[in-house]
Amino acid sequence: MAKPMHPTPMLDELEKGPWPSFVSGLKRLAKEKDYAVDILGHLEHSYKTRRGYWKGGTVSVFGYGGGIIPRFTEIKDDKGKPLFPDAAEFHTLRVMPPPGMHYDTGTLRKFCDIWERHGSGLIAFHGQSGDIMFQGATSENVQKAFDEINEMGFDLGGAGPAVRTSMSCVGHARCEQSCYDEARAHRAVINTFLDDIHRPALPYKFKFKFSGCGNDCMNSIQRADMAVIGTWRDNIQTDEALAKKWFAKHGMNELVNDVVARCPTKAIQVKAIKDLRKDAHLSSVALDASQALEIDNKDCVRCVHCINVMTGALAPGKDRGASILVGGKRTLKIGDLMGTMVIPFMKLDTDEDREKLVELAQRAIDFFAENALEHERTGEMIERIGLVNFLEGVGIDVDANMIATPRTNPYVRIDDWEGEVAKGEARKKAAA
Amino acid sequence: MAQAAAKPRKAVECGVPDVQQFLHPLMIKNYGTWKYHDRPRPGVLHHVARSGDELWTVKCGTQRQMDVGTVRKLCDIADRYGEGYMRFTIRSNVEISVADGARVAPLIKVLEDSGFPVGGTGNSVSMIAHTQGWLHCDIPGTDASGVVKALMDELYEEFKREEMPNRVHMSTSCCEINCGGQADLAIIIQHTKPPTINHDLVGNVCERPAVVARCPVAAIRPAMINGKPSLEVDEKKCICCGACYPPCPPMQINDPEFSKFAVWVGGKNSNARGRPTFMKMVTANLPNNPPRWPEVAAVVKNILYTYKADARPWERLSDWVERIGWPRFFEKTGLPFTKYLIDDWRGARANLNASAHVRF
Incomplete structure (x- = not known):
């Protein structure tokens, strides 16, 4: 039995209503733990005064420099004594999740047992970077909790100017649109940079995220310094039985309005079966006895909208891999940036393929470490130095897929125009 | 014992664990060879593999900040009514997958009876991407868990149904750093006074x-x-961006009165149809009013239901505004258009109407 509860009239309001309530959860913990009693008091104080009262500090586990988010209370009396003494320290352990955030119940139960013993009993699945956040431990208990979590085969994630914890989508495990083995790529990359995760020494954070198709369920394009987004090079696959089933259910109006008209590059047409063209870059599928869809894959940008609507009837091609985009980030300080395309396509089928991705990541991080200013993200660095300097530094050839349009101003020196033309010709020849 | 205490255990730098050990057996068997899926009802996904295997997944909402009792309750459900496996989505929903389709209905019932709403699939309003707030952050202008709880209570039915034109992703952020990220509809603290x-x-x-x-x-x-x-x-x-506050806490940017809420719309991470888009600020100066933030909820619901009534199938919020145009967005929602919504940050000219296109 824990000590008596503080009055929490404002938080009590958040026990009402149908959505699951974190306040009710904290109150369950507070029946047994003085820690949770004081956390509730601390939070109610924030609600009353509309201010936050946690201050950072330095807490870590033996051998690591990051991965713990230290929090010390600032709600104190005149003599500097905490008003909520049992919650005076409320540190979080960031723990890297399995790719795709899949668990068996045995693992989750073990987490619960460990966190009941050493922490507040509050766990967030998951933080915005993807970490399992074990929220609320004293400085003394951080190491004990980590030791037991680590014995289970889990490791701390990143914090501060470090390579950060990553996320990958459900992917190969349960999605037909998955274009590469996200979980393997995720692990191959992140487990290469454990030193950069556990011992923060970069100019600022560096995030990887892994999405299996253009739907980008991991939001990688706007959250990751390096986004790995699945795509394919060959033709969209079709399945006549599923296409006919879809058409029988949805009809011509939905086909035209929701599929054909919404193709961003007008690559899809409805045609009479007799008018279908035959060419290596066309996909087509019959919808009934007379009508068919025809897709010109040369015009398709792999946006995946039509596949989302007609799942199974249409599917990504067989020659699958990923695009790599760099420089995504959120607001501070120059404004939000989307990642931009630097590798239109790379295969990720084999360990050798994944090794190439790891090498690229290594070069990007090395360049970032040497060239970014303090507290500057990769996207901001690229904005400052120009994409071409980044590409040359990292060793990536230019490609017209990297731009939305060529430059719209004449302010450029073209000293080695002929040399660059020759390089382009050589690349074309090598690719042929 | 004293010796053990003096020499701490050395961490095993094991990194990210192999996911295979946590996968449902049908996911291992059909890894990378799924063929298609459909949705028999809101909150349920039905995946079919090329092998012919079928896997049903029931999705439910959670409060994200979970006490161990809640996690154990979910585990009990996954063990008794599921097949011992579950995963979390990026928006903190839980997905329990089963090979036996007969388990779906009892699984839905026990989840709902235990207080976990089943939904969040397809054209629903999914759980709000959620930051830390007053509960744990060192620089928060507001709470996160409370805002999310208050809003999800209001949007509960939209989570459980698939009645929106397309999926709606939402986020909240307790400062302008915007940890919640891009979303169709985002609620973000906007400071209005210098530190x-x-x-x-x-x-x-x-x-x-x-x-x-x-x-x-x-x-x-x-x-x-x-x-x-x-x-x-x-x-x-x-x-008033607050960038100075994290490296220098004595430059207090948070203020009980002057830290307000802004609402943003039209962010999209997906490449489906148009390119990914950033969200745009459409209103600000809403009070930070715990514990239920009614003024924010009213604006959010107004935008959502205007979108719901007016958008065509498959239009995300950004697609809808692209079709109807910003003047009509403000007209239809009744939100005031003011000079503060005209961008003057770097790159602002790209956000001006450099054309003679006007909708009348």
Whole structure:
């Protein structure tokens, strides 16, 4: 039995209503733990005064420099004594999740047992970077909790100017649109940079995220310094039985309005079966006895909208891999940036393929470490130095897929125009 | 024992674990060879593999910040009514997959009876991407868990149904750093007054050149105040972004009254149809009013239901506005269009109408 509860009239309001309530959860913990009693008091104080009262500090586990988010209370009396003494320290352990955030119940139960013993009993699945956040431990208990979590085969994630914890989508495990083995790529990359995760020494954070198709369920394009987004090079696959089933259910109006008209590059047409063209870059599928869809894959940008609507009837091609985009980030300080395309396509089928991705990541991080200013993200660095300097530094050839349009101003020196033309010709020849 | 305490255990730097050990057997068997899926009802996904295997997944909402009792309850359900496996989505929903389709209905019932709403699939309003707030963050302007709870209570039915034109992703953020990220509809703290500086502390707590460098508009400069080294802010230049506050907590940017809420719309991470888009600020100056933030909820519901009534199938919020145009967005929602919504940050010209296109 824990000590008596503080009055929490404002938080009590958040026990009402149908959505699951974190306040009710904290109150369950507070029946047994003085820690949770004081956390509730601390939070109610924030609600009353509309201010936050946690201050950072330095807490870590033996051998690591990051991965713990230290929090010390600032709600104190005149003599500097905490008003909520049992919650005076409320540190979080960031723990890297399995790719795709899949668990068996045995693992989750073990987490619960460990966190009941050493922490507040509050766990967030998951933080915005993807970490399992074990929220609320004293400085003394951080190491004990980590030791037991680590014995289970889990490791701390990143914090501060470090390579950060990553996320990958459900992917190969349960999605037909998955274009590469996200979980393997995720692990191959992140487990290469454990030193950069556990011992923060970069100019600022560096995030990887892994999405299996253009739907980008991991939001990688706007959250990751390096986004790995699945795509394919060959033709969209079709399945006549599923296409006919879809058409029988949805009809011509939905086909035209929701599929054909919404193709961003007008690559899809409805045609009479007799008018279908035959060419290596066309996909087509019959919808009934007379009508068919025809897709010109040369015009398709792999946006995946039509596949989302007609799942199974249409599917990504067989020659699958990923695009790599760099420089995504959120607001501070120059404004939000989307990642931009630097590798239109790379295969990720084999360990050798994944090794190439790891090498690229290594070069990007090395360049970032040497060239970014303090507290500057990769996207901001690229904005400052120009994409071409980044590409040359990292060793990536230019490609017209990297731009939305060529430059719209004449302010450029073209000293080695002929040399660059020759390089382009050589690349074309090598690719042929 | 004393010796053991003196020499801490060395971490095993194992990194990310192999996911195979956590996968449902049908996911291992059909790994990378799924063929298609459909949705028999809201909250349920039905995946079919090329092998012919079928897997049903029931999705439910959670409060994200879970006590161990809640996690154990979900595990009990996954063990008794599921097949011992579950995963979390990026929006903290839980997905329990089963090979036996007969388990779906009892699984839905027990989840709902236990207080976990089943939904969040397809064209629903999914759970709000959720930050830390007053519960744990060191720089929050507001709470996160409470805002999310209050809003999801209001949007509960939209989570459980698939009645929106397309999926709706939402986020909240407790400061302008925007940890919640891009979303169809986002609620973000907007500071409206320059920081209040505690000059007694700056000299000892802050690395002053780093704070000066952090300011996006060069409004901060070193100064001697009352004989102590401190910092001063050119309040005319200050854009109240709060960037100086994390490296220098004595520059208090949060204010119970002047830290307000802004609402943003039209962010999209997906490449489906048009390119990914950033969200745009459509209103601000809403009060930070715990515990239920009714003023914010009213604006959110107004935008959502205007979109729901007016957008065509498959239009995300950004697609809808692209079709109807911003003037009609403001007309239909009744939100005021003011000079503060005209961008003047770097790259602003790209956000102006450089054409003679006008909708009448």
